[in-house]
Amino acid sequence: MAPTGTASQLNQAALERRVALQGKAGPMALVRNANVFGIACFACLGGLLYGYNQGVFSGVLVMDSFSDHMGDYVQNQTKKGWLTAILELGAWLGRLYSGFLAEIISRKYAILVNTIIFIVGVVIQCTAVTSAGQNSILAGRFITGMGVGSLPMIIPMYNAECAPPEVRGALVGLQQLAITTGIMLSFWIDYGTQFIGGTGAGQKDAAWLVPLCLQLVPAVLLGAGISFMPFSPRWPEYHGRPAEPRKTLASLRGLSQDDELIELEYMEIKAQALFEKRSIAEHFPQLADGSSWSIVKLQFVAIGSLFTTKPMLRRVALATITMFFQQGTGINAVL
Structure with a gap:
């Protein structure tokens, strides 16, 4: 017997059924999804790192002990500009590779890799008390920038894929709250540590080393804890591991694998996943083997597709112009 409803009617019926099963959005939805909320909060330690790193250096730059130690790198305005801006240069590079990394090794392991990169950069900065410190702190800030530039892209993706629809917006927005919390903490910590040894010539190197070293605490926590966090449900399905998504969804939602909501x-x-795989097989059969190199090429194809039609170009222009003027206000320079 042929179906009596159209595809759109069937989709609408499925949507209404799902809404009835999952419950309404709002603050209570976070309570109902406490497991997912906790995982998202932990993942947002990466946002805390980004915010802290953005804010901490402004206080360090004006400390007398840091100026005495770095000499020309603080007193020469050109070098001081490089010392400040090289973090954003590293972050620019981190943003470029983050999508490729998240697609090839998973969102979970991409977070781990970038946390390790961040830790390496912080260690280099914190060992800048040696005679080579003036050069090593530049390298440290660049490497740290790679880590914190990539994390703010991957973590919202991870949270969005783990979250049920009714709390997805809140958990993605949680990243921005973590960033601003990190900025606030860095300012207060800088304010407190500047008094180590006094604020004049007697100020100790600990005044600037302590706030830089404290970045390691949330970074080590995130790096150690991410191993125990689940993969996002979507990534295994896209990479030929169909047994995992249903199990992960059931664990995240606190339901059995046979539950109707999990099934939907x-x-x-x-x-x-099937739609995307068939589209790739039809339009790019040479890239349908699922290898890492094919995934990299497909990422470039996806980027290129943003500029092929007027509707997509309008979306790209809207997002780009909005972010351009947001950053053009100079807020990062203030931070």
């Missing part, structure tokens, strides 16, 4: 959510993920 899993089928949505599966349908989207």
